[in-house]
Amino acid sequence: MEGRPEDDDSALIVRAQRGDRAAYEEIVQRYQQIAFRTAYVITGSAADAQDAAQEGFIKAFRALDRFRRGAPLKPWLLRIVANEARNRARSAGRIHRLELRLTEDFRPGDAAPSPEAVVVAGDERRRLLAMVNALGDDDRIVIATRYFLQLDGQETAAAMGIAEGTVKSRLSRVLARLRTLMEEASRA
DSSP, rough: TTTTOOHHHHHHHHHTTTOOHHHHHHHHHHHHHHHHHHHHHOOHHHHHHHHHHHHHHHHHHTTTTGGGGTOOHHHHHHHHHHHHHHHHHHHTTOOOOOOOOOOOOOTTSOOOOOHHHHHHHHHHHHHHHHHHHHHHHHHHHHHHHIIOOOOOOHHHHHHSSSSSHHHHHHHHHHHHHHHHHHHHHHHO
């Protein structure tokens, strides 16, 4: 359902702005999974992420009249959800760590990886995740939003409320730092 053309979103927004609740329900259904994942990356708690996503949708509904026509819906919506999630995480005083499952890309028909390769890959993923968790909040969230949630640069910028150039420069710095840390870890 996610990722339909923006033209389709525009028609739904116009209908929702005119009071068509079914149109807004379709928007919610279309984006509820990515909204939850965005909130989870920030809060680290499924319950808090669910609450933040739900409250984000409510706030977005109330702000529909302020939505800029022609603007993409997904980044606008994710920014509202991300702000709600940050507020919840801040008010709870929690420092969350990513516990995302990084699964192997295994397609039917591929040769099964050897047990040794599975162990090595799993160990590398755990080390990488530990390094990502050691980053500051802003760096960890930009990595998670861009790569774990697979948002593009513009969507990441909109969801985080920063300029796309800031996303690019932050990612460049963080990836270089992670690359160096991984190289050092592999030599140790």
